[in-house]
Amino acid sequence: MVREGTARQKLIDAALAAIRTQGFAATSVDELCARAGVTKGAFFHYFASKNDLAVAAADHWSCMTGELFAQAPYHRHKDPLDRVLGYLEFRKSLLKGAVPEFTCLVGTMVQETYETNPDIRAACDASISGHAATLEADIAEAMKEHDVKGVSAASLALHTQAVLQGAFILAKAKGGAGVAAESIDHLRRYIELLFQPKQHKGRVKS
Amino acid sequence: MVREGTARQKLIDAALAAIRTQGFAATSVDELCARAGVTKGAFFHYFASKNDLAVAAADHWSCMTGELFAQAPYHRHKDPLDRVLGYLEFRKSLLKGAVPEFTCLVGTMVQETYETNPDIRAACDASISGHAATLEADIAEAMKEHDVKGVSAASLALHTQAVLQGAFILAKAKGGAGVAAESIDHLRRYIELLFQPKQHKGRVKS
DNA sequence: GACAACATACCGACCAGTTGGTATGTGAAC
DNA sequence: GTTCACATACCAACTGGTCGGTATGTTGTC
Numbered sequence: 001m002v003r004e005g006t007a008r009q010k011l012i013d014a015a016l017a018a019i020r021t022q023g024f025a026a027t028s029v030d031e032l033c034a035r036a037g038v039t040k041g042a043f044f045h046y047f048a049s050k051n052d053l054a055v056a057a058a059d060h061w062s063c064m065t066g067e068l069f070a071q072a073p074y075h076r077h078k079d080p081l082d083r084v085l086g087y088l089e090f091r092k093s094l095l096k097g098a099v100p101e102f103t104c105l106v107g108t109m110v111q112e113t114y115e116t117n118p119d120i121r122a123a124c125d126a127s128i129s130g131h132a133a134t135l136e137a138d139i140a141e142a143m144k145e146h147d148v149k150g151v152s153a154a155s156l157a158l159h160t161q162a163v164l165q166g167a168f169i170l171a172k173a174k175g176g177a178g179v180a181a182e183s184i185d186h187l188r189r190y191i192e193l194l195f196q197p198k199q200h201k202g203r204v205k206s
Numbered sequence: 207m208v209r210e211g212t213a214r215q216k217l218i219d220a221a222l223a224a225i226r227t228q229g230f231a232a233t234s235v236d237e238l239c240a241r242a243g244v245t246k247g248a249f250f251h252y253f254a255s256k257n258d259l260a261v262a263a264a265d266h267w268s269c270m271t272g273e274l275f276a277q278a279p280y281h282r283h284k285d286p287l288d289r290v291l292g293y294l295e296f297r298k299s300l301l302k303g304a305v306p307e308f309t310c311l312v313g314t315m316v317q318e319t320y321e322t323n324p325d326i327r328a329a330c331d332a333s334i335s336g337h338a339a340t341l342e343a344d345i346a347e348a349m350k351e352h353d354v355k356g357v358s359a360a361s362l363a364l365h366t367q368a369v370l371q372g373a374f375i376l377a378k379a380k381g382g383a384g385v386a387a388e389s390i391d392h393l394r395r396y397i398e399l400l401f402q403p404k405q406h407k408g409r410v411k412s
Numbered sequence: 413g414a415c416a417a418c419a420t421a422c423c424g425a426c427c428a429g430t431t432g433g434t435a436t437g438t439g440a441a442c
Numbered sequence: 443g444t445t446c447a448c449a450t451a452c453c454a455a456c457t458g459g460t461c462g463g464t465a466t467g468t469t470g471t472c
Contacts, residue, residue, distance in 0.1 A: 006451095007451075007452070021321045021322075022231075022318065022321060022322050023229065023231055023317060023318035023319075024231075025228075025229055025230075025231035025232035025318070026231040026318060026322070028426080028427065028428080029427080029428060029429080030426080030427075030428090038452080038453085039452075039453045039454065040428090040429080040430095040453085040454085040455095041430095041431095041433095041451095041452060041453050041454075041455095042451075042452050042453070043429095044428090044429065044430080045450090045451065045452060045453095046451090046452095049428080049429080050428065050429090099320065099321070100321060106379075107375050108317050108318075110375060110378050110379045111229060111314050111317050111318075111375060111378060112228065112229035112231070112232060112314075112317075112318065113229075114305065114378035114379065114381070115227045115228060115305070115306060116227070116228050116232070121378070121379065121381070124379050125379040125380055125381075128376070128379050129379075129380075151392075151395070155388045155392070156392065158376060158385055158388070158389070159369075159388065159389045159392040161372070161376065162369060162372030162373045162375070162376050162385070162386075162389040163365075163368060163369055163372055163389075164372065165371070165372035165375040165376070166367070166368035166369055166370065166371035166372025166373070166375070167368045167372070169313050169316060169317060169368070169371040169372070169375075170334070170364060170367065170368050170371070172316050172317060172320035172327070173312075173316045173320065173327065173330050173331040173334050173335070174331055174335075175320070175327070175331075179364055179368070180368075182361045182364070182365065183364070183365045183368040183369075186357075186361070186362065186365040186396065189357070189396070189400070190392065190395070190396035190399070193396070193399035193400065194395070194399065213417075213418070234460075234461065234462080235461080235462060235463085236460080236461080236462090244418075244419085245418075245419050245420070246419085246420090246421095246462090246463085246464095247417090247418060247419050247420070247421095247464095247466095247467095248417075248418050248419075249463095250462090250463065250464075251416090251417065251418060251419095252417095252418095255462080255463080256461095256462065256463090413472105414471105414472090415470105415471090415472090416469105416470095416471085416472105417468100417469085417470085417471100418467105418468085418469080418470100419466100419467075419468070419469095420465105420466085420467070420468090421464100421465090421466085421467090422463105422464080422465080422466100423462105423463085423464075423465095424461100424462105424463100425460105425461080425462090425463105426459105426460080426461065426462100427458100427459080427460065427461075428457105428458100428459090428460100429456105429457085429458095429459105430455105430456080430457075430458105431454100431455085431456075431457095432453105432454095432455090432456100433452105433453080433454085433455100434451100434452085434453075434454105435450100435451085435452085435453100436449100436450080436451080436452100437448105437449080437450075437451095438447100438448085438449075438450095439446105439447090439448090439449100440445105440446090440447090441444105441445090441446085441447100442443100442444090442445085442446105
């Protein structure tokens with residue numbers, strides 16, 4: 001029985017927690033090792049550098065969230081619009097616990113590294129854009145069904161991620177999930193208005 | 207009164223540029239001094255600590271942006287809704303140049319410091335919330351005029367900031383302003399739909 | 413000559429990364 | 443079926459450099 005890389009996984013888990021609470025630059029390799037209960041030798045056995053760990057953490061994040069959303073209940077709806085709205089409700093339901101527990105790893109990391117570390121930036125972009133892509137099909141289908149034009153599904157999918165990332169920033173600034181939930185409500189309202197049955201616009205006001 | 211704190215202002219200017227490109231933790235006091243062309247003695251003459259500089263930078267940011275938006279042309283519109291939409295167009299017009307030049311200082315800083323430095327977090331919150339408050343009156347007035355109910359002006363004002371902050375994150379991840387502009391377009395569309403003349407709301411399944 | 417506005421020199425702590433090891437497992441030659 | 447060559451999975455101690463911060467000048471102004 002090999003010990004098979006338990007240290008690696010412990011280091012990545014420690015990185016997720018530390019980076020989400022204090023950011024990437026403020027997290028030292030020593031602290032990560034202490035949190036994971038391994039030595040520095042183990043760290044550099046598995047990761048070529050601190051940056052390398054960040055990329056691995058982003059990739060792991062993509063896998064984790066990918067599974068979480070793939071197994072989420074909102075996919076069961078037959079109506080694609082219900083799946084999109086269900087996605088938003090699911091995101092809202094995730095706003096539990098302390099702020100570092102529901103905020104986004106890659107959204108945090110990309111802010112600190114986008115100009116100075118192309119690899120980390122690319123890994124974060126892949127995570128965000130990849131997740132948006134899983135929404136795009138449902139949005140496109142809903143658009144077709146509801147005859148929505150003048151908006152691209154890809155753009156709307158990315159916009160949902162922008163709202164979520166921005167909601168996290170406000171949650172961090174205000175120290176609670178409340179604002180974030182309200183922003184998701186606004187996003188939901190936007191999508192509902194966008195997909196509402198066609199009406200003649202420009203009617204007189206009441 | 208000749209020199210009158212030129213070093214202080216140079217340090218703050220250097221901090222704005224450095225923190226917006228690489229974040230707060232990754233910016234060292236030495237680097238700031240080098241950028242500003244002053245010595246460390248000057249730094250600690252004006253700021254008690256690195257954290258103190260961050261708070262001063264956030265406050266300066268609030269003043270700077272406060273003036274910028276106070277003098278912006280969108281206030282001239284008579285219709286409050288036009289002022290709100292004008293604000294969004296103004297924000298879009300600001301998306302010029304490299305990413306660090308149009309992204310938000312306090313949005314970047316709060317991500318790294320919200321859990322570990324209450325003073326910086328508070329200064330960033332004050333900056334964001336204070337700016338949102340300047341929008342709130344116009345939104346409230348527009349809501350009254352257009353008979354919009356079920357949404358609070360304060361919440362919608364904060365949502366605009368969430369969208370902008372999120373748009374900046376996507377811009378950083380993707381390395382360009384394009385996504386950010388599209389997110390602002392979505393926000394504009396949301397507000398237009400929200401304020402459009404009353405029609406029967408509520409989605410009907412096709 | 414007092415004071416603000418800096419500059420110079422330096423400190424201990426901590427940083428990312430390196431070195432040289434040990435304990436354990438694996439495949440294949442003989 | 444034992445031995446040997448090599449690989450994997452770690453660990454402890456260390457290095458050169460950087461960190462935020464301080465102690466002590468120097469200089470121009472009133």
